[in-house]
Amino acid sequence: GAVVSQHPSWVICKSGTSVKIECRSLDFQATTMFWYRQFPKQSLMLMATSNEGSKATYEQGVEKDKFLINHASLTLSTLTVTSAHPEDSSFYICSATPPDRGHEQYFGPGTRLTVT
Amino acid sequence: RKEVEQDPGPFNVPEGATVAFNCTYSNSASQSFFWYRQDCRKEPKLLMSVYSSGNEDGRFTAQLNRASQYISLLIRDSKLSDSATYLCVVNKEYGAGSYQLTFGKGTKLSVIP
Numbered sequence: 258g259a260v261v262s263q264h265p266s267w268v269i270c271k272s273g274t275s276v277k278i279e280c281r282s283l284d285f286q287a288t289t290m291f292w293y294r295q296f297p298k299q300s301l302m303l304m305a306t307s308n309e310g311s312k313a314t315y316e317q318g319v320e321k322d323k324f325l326i327n328h329a330s331l332t333l334s335t336l337t338v339t340s341a342h343p344e345d346s347s348f349y350i351c352s353a354t355p356p357d358r359g360h361e362q363y364f365g366p367g368t369r370l371t372v373t
Numbered sequence: 374r375k376e377v378e379q380d381p382g383p384f385n386v387p388e389g390a391t392v393a394f395n396c397t398y399s400n401s402a403s404q405s406f407f408w409y410r411q412d413c414r415k416e417p418k419l420l421m422s423v424y425s426s427g428n429e430d431g432r433f434t435a436q437l438n439r440a441s442q443y444i445s446l447l448i449r450d451s452k453l454s455d456s457a458t459y460l461c462v463v464n465k466e467y468g469a470g471s472y473q474l475t476f477g478k479g480t481k482l483s484v485i486p
Contacts, residue, residue, distance in 0.1 A: 306471075
């Protein structure tokens with residue numbers, strides 16, 4: 258149990274375009290989902306915390322208008338990178354937390370974004 | 374001071390060796406502690422939780438010292454398949470029943486035949 262999927266697994270886009278990444282909890286309902294970003298040889302950095310039915314909470318330094326998060330259902334959260342630039346190229350990973358196990362996070366396989 | 378600090382390595386060890394990783398954390402309010410393993414270009418996977426009493430899972434032993442805010446991981450009889458980056462992770466509660474993970478940069482281990 259506790260499987261999280263992400264789609265796409267990798268994407269290449271041109272500078273200035275927008276990219277949407279989906280995160281789904283496949284066998285449980287996730288009241289909270291987290292979005293992380295990892296640059297090469299760096300740690301996972303939390304970008305935002307997404308709660309179903311409410312606005313996401315962004316970490317300091319993360320532009321909420323650039324990284325749009327929608328958590329419209331208990332099994333789906335989306336991250337849209339708007340007007341992507343090469344410096345947005347990174348590994349984006351989501352995780353999900355079951356409602357009765359708030360201290361556990363289950364990670365998706367990640368999405369590798371390359372902006373050319 | 375970074376919230377979670379680890380020696381980045383790399384640690385290059387021969388098969389069968391014993392290797393130890395250390396980690397320190399700065400937030401004394403941290404409540405739970407983990408070691409994750411991350412393979413290249415993959416998501417992190419939970420290796421084990423860390424308890425003050427120390428805990429062991431096969432060849433892996435984890436230890437927590439709350440007074441020193443220090444966490445360790447010991448791997449005995451290293452296998453080639455242990456080659457990965459090991460992430461020290463702390464968890465703290467930021468709201469009622471809501472938790473947040475903070476990751477260290479990871480320590481890279483290469484086990485050499």
